[in-house]
Amino acid sequence: MVTVISIGEVIFPTKSTYVARILNFVLLKNLQSLNPFLFRYRHLLLGGLGFVIISNVFTLYPAQIFRLTLDLLESLLYLNRIEENWLGSTTLPQIISMTALLSGVLVLLAALLRGLFLFFTRQTLINMSRHIEYEQKNQLYHHYQQMSRSFFRKYSTGDMMSRISEDVGKVRMYTGPGIMYTINTITLFIMVITTMLMVNVELTLYSIIPLPILCYAIYKVESVVTQKSKHIQEKIADLTAFTQESYSGIRSIKSFVREESLTDLFTKESNSLKEKAMELVKVNALFFPSIIFLIGLSTLITVWIGSEQVIKGTLTTGNIAEFVIYVNLLTWPVASLGWVSTMIQQAGASQARILEFLEQNSELKFPEPATGLTLPPNFYVKLDRVSVRYPETGILALKDISFEIPPGKTIALLGKTGSGKSTIASLILRLMDPDEGEILLDAKPLKQYEKTALRNAIGYVPQDVLLFSETIGENIAFGKPGATSEEIKAAADFAAVLSNILDFPDGFNTIVGEKGVTLSGGQKQRVSLARAIIKKPSLLILDDSLSAVDTKTEDEIHSNILALQQQTNPPSVLLISHRISTVRHADKIIVLSNGKISESGTHAELLEMKGDYWNVNNMQSIEQEVW
Numbered sequence: 202m203v204t205v206i207s208i209g210e211v212i213f214p215t216k217s218t219y220v221a222r223i224l225n226f227v228l229l230k231n232l233q234s235l236n237p238f239l240f241r242y243r244h245l246l247l248g249g250l251g252f253v254i255i256s257n258v259f260t261l262y263p264a265q266i267f268r269l270t271l272d273l274l275e276s277l278l279y280l281n282r283i284e285e286n287w288l289g290s291t292t293l294p295q296i297i298s299m300t301a302l303l304s305g306v307l308v309l310l311a312a313l314l315r316g317l318f319l320f321f322t323r324q325t326l327i328n329m330s331r332h333i334e335y336e337q338k339n340q341l342y343h344h345y346q347q348m349s350r351s352f353f354r355k356y357s358t359g360d361m362m363s364r365i366s367e368d369v370g371k372v373r374m375y376t377g378p379g380i381m382y383t384i385n386t387i388t389l390f391i392m393v394i395t396t397m398l399m400v401n402v403e404l405t406l407y408s409i410i411p412l413p414i415l416c417y418a419i420y421k422v423e424s425v426v427t428q429k430s431k432h433i434q435e436k437i438a439d440l441t442a443f444t445q446e447s448y449s450g451i452r453s454i455k456s457f458v459r460e461e462s463l464t465d466l467f468t469k470e471s472n473s474l475k476e477k478a479m480e481l482v483k484v485n486a487l488f489f490p491s492i493i494f495l496i497g498l499s500t501l502i503t504v505w506i507g508s509e510q511v512i513k514g515t516l517t518t519g520n521i522a523e524f525v526i527y528v529n530l531l532t533w534p535v536a537s538l539g540w541v542s543t544m545i546q547q548a549g550a551s552q553a554r555i556l557e558f559l560e561q562n563s564e565l566k567f568p569e570p571a572t573g574l575t576l577p578p579n580f581y582v583k584l585d586r587v588s589v590r591y592p593e594t595g596i597l598a599l600k601d602i603s604f605e606i607p608p609g610k611t612i613a614l615l616g617k618t619g620s621g622k623s624t625i626a627s628l629i630l631r632l633m634d635p636d637e638g639e640i641l642l643d644a645k646p647l648k649q650y651e652k653t654a655l656r657n658a659i660g661y662v663p664q665d666v667l668l669f670s671e672t673i674g675e676n677i678a679f680g681k682p683g684a685t686s687e688e689i690k691a692a693a694d695f696a697a698v699l700s701n702i703l704d705f706p707d708g709f710n711t712i713v714g715e716k717g718v719t720l721s722g723g724q725k726q727r728v729s730l731a732r733a734i735i736k737k738p739s740l741l742i743l744d745d746s747l748s749a750v751d752t753k754t755e756d757e758i759h760s761n762i763l764a765l766q767q768q769t770n771p772p773s774v775l776l777i778s779h780r781i782s783t784v785r786h787a788d789k790i791i792v793l794s795n796g797k798i799s800e801s802g803t804h805a806e807l808l809e810m811k812g813d814y815w816n817v818n819n820m821q822s823i824e825q826e827v828w
């Protein structure tokens with residue numbers, strides 16, 4: 202993919218030059234991908250353009266009013282001097298004050314109208330940018346939701362968060378202020394220069410001489426500011442990460458009595474942030490005086506050259522006043538050019554990062570809901586010579602695995618850590634596809650099943666439990682949106698966590714997570730089980746889900762599952778564990794070792810084989826006795 206930088210490098214080898222930089226952002230490829238958004242909000246864009254032009258007309262008016270007033274007063278004074286009592290009974294001071302008052306009122310009126318149209322400009326263009334920001338955020342979030350697990354392994358959470366917040370924010374700086382200031386600068390420039398040229402070509406050329414110098418100076422300062430701001434941003438990120446880590450690891454810090462040394466480290470880090478910020482202040486302090494100096498220079502040239510023309514009789518004094526105002530009007534848009542160009546460049550870089558995500562598609566293709574297969578209440582799962590290699594690590598996690606889960610039966614997977622148990626769960630849920638072999642549901646390939654139907658049919662209790670920062674009730678109802686409180690209660694009862702929940706003062710309304718109570722590991726696992734069971738799945742996958750639950754409660758849960766399997770349309774269960782006590786009652790136990798099936802059978806059969814299972818059984822019995 203072409204990035205902003207590479208466009209610069211390919212087309213303009215001397216990208217450090219100002220011209221190259223301007224052309225660069227004219228050609229910013231990545232920002233062109235925003236054109237459909239701009240087209241959609243074209244009424245706001247065109248409205249904004251109209252308002253900018255109207256507000257600029259009122260920006261120019263005061264200069265002309267000043268000219269007329271000055272010229273009028275000058276002629277009055279002149280006439281009064283050469284012709285005695287020309288004014289009759291009205292006195293000169295009266296006329297002067299009337300004229301001044303009238304021009305003052307007109308200037309005020311122009312300023313008010315200019316302000317009004319500036320307000321409309323912001324209401325259209327900035328509103329447009331907010332609409333685009335909203336759509337872009339939704340687009341990215343929706344895209345994230347579609348991606349497969351390999352995408353989430355490839356990019357860190359922080360990276361995804363910064364693209365959806367910071368990068369979208371920077372793009373908004375282009376669609377909002379970026380476009381607004383650019384339109385304003387261009388239209389004002391054209392209007393002012395045309396007006397100036399119509400008055401006097403020579404004076405126009407002289408008075409705009411300092412502007413290119415101003416442009417260059419601002420561009421230079423702006424690059425230094427950008428550089429320094431980047432350093433500050435990096436420092437802030439370091440400091441934030443440091444603070445966050447300190448607080449999430451506060452228990453370790455306290456237990457190792459490291460508070461003092463960490464405080465020292467923090468002071469050092471924040472001191473270096475302060476120093477960087479001071480450097481930026483110095484540069485900024487130079488910025489405004491130099492602009493003021495160059496504006497002053499322009500004014501000086503205008504008055505000097507203009508006076509010569511007045512003496513020659515080609516200009517009036519009013520024209521000089523008018524020109525001084527025009528030059529001042531031009532300076533601020535020119536001064537903001539450097540800032541706007543940096544803003545647009547940054548937006549281009551951010552849009553490139555957003556596109557990098559949007560252009561990636563999930564490698565898992567599910568059939569359309571209309572054509573995909575749906576699942577009956579009970580189905581047969583079959584893994585047929587399945588092998589999986591994780592591309593990121595190259596680890597061959599599963600080798601030639603074949604087994605079946607008949608409807609209503611409990612199949613257990615037992616194996617050491619890293620033997621491939623969770624990988625099998627991911628395959629059945631179709632969070633990933635196998636490299637070789639096939640998974641069949643009711644003798645049809647898994648790939649033919651519709652996504653919602655498939656995932657709704659499976660109740661999955663993952664190994665690493667995550668509860669949302671909501672109430673316990675809401676966490677359970679996550680499995681079945683719109684579940685009644687009776688259903689939530691029944692699911693909690695099934696997962697043997699009901700009495701724990703009712704012990705909390707707020708019961709099911711207890712908030713869990715960072716802002717609420719911290720549930721114990723075993724409680725979390727059982728809430729997670731309740732969340733899976735509430736949707737009445739046809740296949741229940743428990744991935745090491747009862748590891749933090751005591752044996753008595755575990756037995757209670759197993760008997761609940763068994764009772765469920767006595768009913769009509771009983772669910773199948775895939776039980777994953779490394780504990781014999783968990784799997785011993787399963788209809789069939791599959792022993793995994795390094796991604797391969799080493800043995801399989803019932804508890805009794807496996808003990809008779811006196812193989813891996815028997816060994817593990819002996820070891821775990823000794824452990825239990827020691828306890």
Ligand SMILES: Nc1ncnc2c1ncn2[C@@H]1O[C@H](COP(=O)(O)OP(=O)(O)OP(=O)(O)O)[C@@H](O)[C@H]1O
Pocket residue numbers: 354591593594596597598616617618619620621622623624625664745779
């Ligand atoms: N996302 C991943 N990327 C790369 N390799 C992975 C990934 N997930 C698992 N693996 C590797 O695949 C192998 C099987 O992992 P898996 O998680 O299936 O084991 P497990 O039997 O569930 O282990 P445990 O009992 O510890 O949960 C391991 O060697 C692991 O390092």
Ligand SMILES: [Mg+2]
Pocket residue numbers: 622623624664744745
């Ligand atoms: Mg696992």
